[in-house]
Amino acid sequence: MSDSKNNNSPAEEPPRVTLPEAEPRGYFEGESMTRRKVFTAASLALGGVASMAVVLPVVGFAVAPLFERGRERWVAVGRLDDFKPDTYKQVVFTETPGIGEVGKTTAYVRQGSAEFDEDPGEYLAISTRCAHLGCPVRFVQAAKNFICPCHGGVYDFEGKRIGGPPVRPLDRFQTRIRNNHVEVGPRYSVTNQLKAVRARDPGEFTGGIWEYLYPPRPSTYPPPSN
Amino acid sequence: MKLSLPKRKSKQAEPAVADGDAEAAAAEPGPSRSEKRARKIAAGKHHSAEGGKDVAGWVDSRTNSTGIYTALLARHVPKGTNWFYTLGSATMFIFAMQAITGVFLAMYYTPSTTQAYASITHLTNDVFMGEFVRGMHKWGSSLMIILIFLHMGRTFFFGAYKYPRELNWVIGVVLLVLTTVMGLTGYLLPFDQRSLWATVVANNITASGPVVGPYLADFLRAGPEVGATTLSRFYALHMMLIPGLIAALIGAHLFLVVKLGTTAPPWVKATRPKGALGEETVPAGVPSPDDAEVPVGQAAASEPTPEETPVSEPAADPADAGGPDAGNAGEEPADPGAEPADDGEASA
Numbered sequence: 372m373s374d375s376k377n378n379n380s381p382a383e384e385p386p387r388v389t390l391p392e393a394e395p396r397g398y399f400e401g402e403s404m405t406r407r408k409v410f411t412a413a414s415l416a417l418g419g420v421a422s423m424a425v426v427l428p429v430v431g432f433a434v435a436p437l438f439e440r441g442r443e444r445w446v447a448v449g450r451l452d453d454f455k456p457d458t459y460k461q462v463v464f465t466e467t468p469g470i471g472e473v474g475k476t477t478a479y480v481r482q483g484s485a486e487f488d489e490d491p492g493e494y495l496a497i498s499t500r501c502a503h504l505g506c507p508v509r510f511v512q513a514a515k516n517f518i519c520p521c522h523g524g525v526y527d528f529e530g531k532r533i534g535g536p537p538v539r540p541l542d543r544f545q546t547r548i549r550n551n552h553v554e555v556g557p558r559y560s561v562t563n564q565l566k567a568v569r570a571r572d573p574g575e576f577t578g579g580i581w582e583y584l585y586p587p588r589p590s591t592y593p594p595p596s597n
Numbered sequence: 598m599k600l601s602l603p604k605r606k607s608k609q610a611e612p613a614v615a616d617g618d619a620e621a622a623a624a625e626p627g628p629s630r631s632e633k634r635a636r637k638i639a640a641g642k643h644h645s646a647e648g649g650k651d652v653a654g655w656v657d658s659r660t661n662s663t664g665i666y667t668a669l670l671a672r673h674v675p676k677g678t679n680w681f682y683t684l685g686s687a688t689m690f691i692f693a694m695q696a697i698t699g700v701f702l703a704m705y706y707t708p709s710t711t712q713a714y715a716s717i718t719h720l721t722n723d724v725f726m727g728e729f730v731r732g733m734h735k736w737g738s739s740l741m742i743i744l745i746f747l748h749m750g751r752t753f754f755f756g757a758y759k760y761p762r763e764l765n766w767v768i769g770v771v772l773l774v775l776t777t778v779m780g781l782t783g784y785l786l787p788f789d790q791r792s793l794w795a796t797v798v799a800n801n802i803t804a805s806g807p808v809v810g811p812y813l814a815d816f817l818r819a820g821p822e823v824g825a826t827t828l829s830r831f832y833a834l835h836m837m838l839i840p841g842l843i844a845a846l847i848g849a850h851l852f853l854v855v856k857l858g859t860t861a862p863p864w865v866k867a868t869r870p871k872g873a874l875g876e877e878t879v880p881a882g883v884p885s886p887d888d889a890e891v892p893v894g895q896a897a898a899s900e901p902t903p904e905e906t907p908v909s910e911p912a913a914d915p916a917d918a919g920g921p922d923a924g925n926a927g928e929e930p931a932d933p934g935a936e937p938a939d940d941g942e943a944s945a
Contacts, residue, residue, distance in 0.1 A: 433816070434816055436815065436816070436819040436820045436826065437812055437815045437816060439820070441820060441821075466822065467822045467823070467824045469710060469824060469825040470710040470823075470824055470825050470828075471710065471711065473790070473793050473823075474824070504798060504801055504802075505797060505798060505801045570821065571804075571811070572800070572801050572804035572805070572811065572814060573801045573804075573805075574801055574802070574804065574805035575804060575805055575810075575811065584807040584808060585807065585808075585810070585811055586808065586811060588811050588812065588821065590815050590820055590821045591821050
């Protein structure tokens with residue numbers, strides 16, 4: 372197009388050079404890609420590499436908490452003789468640090484006993500987080516049941532669901548004894564047979580095929596072996 | 598060796614400049630001005646000669662802003678257009694209001710678990726007009742959801758989601774979801790008891806989705822429990838990511854509205870000239886099927902358009918056929934006038 376004076380005057384039209392007909396059109400013989408296609412593909416590939424160099428670290432940055440486990444916290448909640456085998460004592464401790472009052476949670480703690488437990492441990496700490504939608508359950512001494520005020524979930528003395536919409540027993544906290552005190556540690560969930568599994572959020576079933584539909588998360592602690 | 602390319606009609610700069618120069622010289626005689634102009638032209642700073650004499654003309658000659666104005670505000674709309682057609686614009690206005698008030702709320706808000714609530718109470722109680730600006734943002738969020746649903750209802754009951762506007766419906770649904778995500782993330786920010794527990798419950802609901810739910814909930818709250826990082830995460834999503842996505846998708850939504858035109862209400866009956874072909878009966882290979890169905894009451898059928906010429910002779914190169922000429926040929930004659938006919942037919 373630069374030498375437009377040639378085209379303007381038809382008398383001086385240069386002799387046209389006819390190339391051999393390419394098949395498919397636009398390709399020279401033996402070519403598998405046109406120059407344009409090569410450059411298009413190269414530009415897209417380079418742009419993709421450059422974009423990924425930005426996007427991948429950022430996405431990794433954002434999803435990293437899925438694979439991080441917070442520091443394991445153990446909190447002393449009372450002396451050994453504060454807790455009886457036949458009733459629960461309510462304790463309040465900080466489960467999530469750094470967010471003030473709302474990081475606290477409530478648990479019901481008692482001594483394990485062969486009379487009430489199928490598999491008695493030393494001490495038992497039951498989370499008040501309802502397995503339905505997470506409302507706080509209350510232990511009713513007269514009925515020896517845990518009752519959720521929101522939607523009527525009922526759990527027995529061991530925390531097993533006996534009524535209402537919850538999908539699994541109440542969560543528990545690991546317990547240990549240090550310096551004549553009971554300490555509570557990471558949360559874990561249990562199946563209907565009270566087998567310990569990694570902590571689940573409320574509303575998630577445990578055990579059987581549910582272990583695959585609601586898979587354990589790497590951000591939670593492994594359950595205690597029992 | 599030189600391949601002779603097909604010659605294109607290129608706009609030559611010189612004649613236009615010469616015309617402008619002649620006009621200018623005729624309108625404003627005076628050797629000094631034309632000398633200045635000649636010097637400008639020699640220096641290459643002669644663009645004002647093409648663009649008109651005012652700022653609008655100068656901008657227009659560089660941006661075609663008149664065309665944008667025409668496409669947005671002076672476009673043809675079908676008969677029967679009524680107040681229900683303003684719901685989309687109302688939603689967009691509320692989004693703009695949320696964006697503006699949000700920017701100014703961010704000047705006082707502190708996304709920290711220890712200071713968020715205090716900064717909100719300070720903003721509400723102490724800052725001049727703070728309660729009003731926060732109220733606009735708070736009530737505007739609800740209003741936006743309401744307007745979206747009304748807009749969606751209008752689109753549904755008027756049949757405006759049908760061909761060729763399905764993609765705009767899909768974009769609209771994505772915008773609806775993003776708006777609810779804005780509601781979710783914004784709800785936590787005051788960080789009072791209601792905010793926190795609403796977020797806890799929302800995360801539990803998220804986690805109860807099978808397979809991906811637990812991980813999605815972990816992603817949202819940045820860990821197994823709602824904590825300090827959850828607040829800054831929600832703040833970043835609420836401030837940056839989701840508004841950007843919404844703004845971009847609103848742009849795409851509007852582009853398609855302008856490109857495809859407005860749907861006539863279903864009670865407006867379309868009339869079609871006898872013998873005109875429907876969309877489906879246009880034989881394949883005709884590059885612009887809309888040429889066949891003549892706009893109702895328009896003279897476009899008898900007018901030969903310049904775009905018809907390349908249609909008659911088959912395009913030599915597929916690459917050339919996809920060029921701007923082909924796009925114009927398909928779009929231009931059908932754009933404003935044909936719309937009522939199409940939609941009346943589709944919804945009748």
